[in-house]
Amino acid sequence: MSLSRGIVEIRTLDELSSLYEIAPDCTLTKEQYRNPLRPYRLIRPEASCQYQKNGKRCSQLHQHGFVVELHDDSKVLIGNCCALNHLGLDDEQVRGDFKRLSATERQNIRRHKIETMLNQRDSLIVRTRAASIEYRKLHSSAMQTLKALPIEVRRALLDRWKRNALEVSWEYLIIKKGKDETGKPYEERGWYAHSFGQFKGLGLWLQLDQQLYQETLLNLRRQLEAVPNKARLNQVELELAEAALSQVATLETIERELHGQSELLEDFRKPANLQLAIQVVSNQKVRAETVKAIYQLMGEACSMNPEKYVAEIDLALKQKYSANGIRIAS
Numbered sequence: 001m002s003l004s005r006g007i008v009e010i011r012t013l014d015e016l017s018s019l020y021e022i023a024p025d026c027t028l029t030k031e032q033y034r035n036p037l038r039p040y041r042l043i044r045p046e047a048s049c050q051y052q053k054n055g056k057r058c059s060q061l062h063q064h065g066f067v068v069e070l071h072d073d074s075k076v077l078i079g080n081c082c083a084l085n086h087l088g089l090d091d092e093q094v095r096g097d098f099k100r101l102s103a104t105e106r107q108n109i110r111r112h113k114i115e116t117m118l119n120q121r122d123s124l125i126v127r128t129r130a131a132s133i134e135y136r137k138l139h140s141s142a143m144q145t146l147k148a149l150p151i152e153v154r155r156a157l158l159d160r161w162k163r164n165a166l167e168v169s170w171e172y173l174i175i176k177k178g179k180d181e182t183g184k185p186y187e188e189r190g191w192y193a194h195s196f197g198q199f200k201g202l203g204l205w206l207q208l209d210q211q212l213y214q215e216t217l218l219n220l221r222r223q224l225e226a227v228p229n230k231a232r233l234n235q236v237e238l239e240l241a242e243a244a245l246s247q248v249a250t251l252e253t254i255e256r257e258l259h260g261q262s263e264l265l266e267d268f269r270k271p272a273n274l275q276l277a278i279q280v281v282s283n284q285k286v287r288a289e290t291v292k293a294i295y296q297l298m299g300e301a302c303s304m305n306p307e308k309y310v311a312e313i314d315l316a317l318k319q320k321y322s323a324n325g326i327r328i329a330s
């Protein structure tokens with residue numbers, strides 16, 4: 001069996017020639033034909049069809065065909081089309097042989113692919129475990145962050161993330177007073193927008209509870225562990241293994257997403273970024289609670305009363321812009 005010779009799937013004419021000694025000058029007729037040996041699917045059409053029809057050799061270059069054996073033991077190549085539609089014409093036995101051989105070949109290739117991938121089963125199980133640990137770490141950090149913040153701020157963050165509205169802006173009021181040419185006093189009020197900066201690190205972690213990472217990882221691990229650890233799997237086991245292995249791409253996606261979300265959360269929790277959270281709602285009481293929250297998240301004690309902290313921010317803004325008034329979270 002050619003499998004033992006290391007070529008599971010014949011992909012080039014060179015591979016084909018290394019497995020079978022093809023008689024290139026022979027032609028194949030129905031009378032000389034004995035039986036098919038093996039199908040092949042080449043990458044390029046480089047096999048020449050040796051079937052003889054209408055008195056001459058077909059010679060069509062093809063990708064998909066069969067190695068067949070003649071009564072004199074020589075081996076020749078026939079394209080798939082000539083095999084099924086000419087040599088196999090009106091001969092169910094011949095057509096059946098070709099079709100069975102193709103089915104067996106496909107099955108062998110599939111089995112080989114799965115069994116090769118199964119060598120990675122242990123490392124895949126280790127990866128699902130590692131991803132679960134990563135998930136729990138991210139989950140606990142995300143929950144700690146969200147729980148610390150007032151609900152109004154959590155809602156504002158979620159909304160901003162969904163709208164991709166990362167800019168944290170505020171407005172200040174300038175009132176100009178004067179007299180016009182006729183001496184009549186006038187007052188001009190103008191609001192001017194200004195930015196505190198852009199939020200960093202908002203992401204899926206804000207809704208981590210709604211993601212199915214944990215379930216998916218557990219499910220995958222169970223599936224991988226359910227595949228028997230033996231050299232030759234039966235058909236049912238093979239299908240089990242194939243279903244489990246088909247989820248490797250899912251594992252890769254989860255690993256990438258967990259890593260990405262952990263980085264985002266880390267960015268979010270940087271002190272300068274946390275400061276922005278004080279400015280996403282206008283309610284002074286909530287802003288004061290946010291001050292407490294961010295100091296708690298930074299692991300530091302706030303030396304100032306939170307209400308005063310907020311008032312000082314606003315006062316500093318007013319003074320800096322000589323403003324008559326300000327609007328936060330505008």
Ligand SMILES: [Zn+2]
Binds near residue numbers: 058078079081
């Ligand atoms: Zn042909």
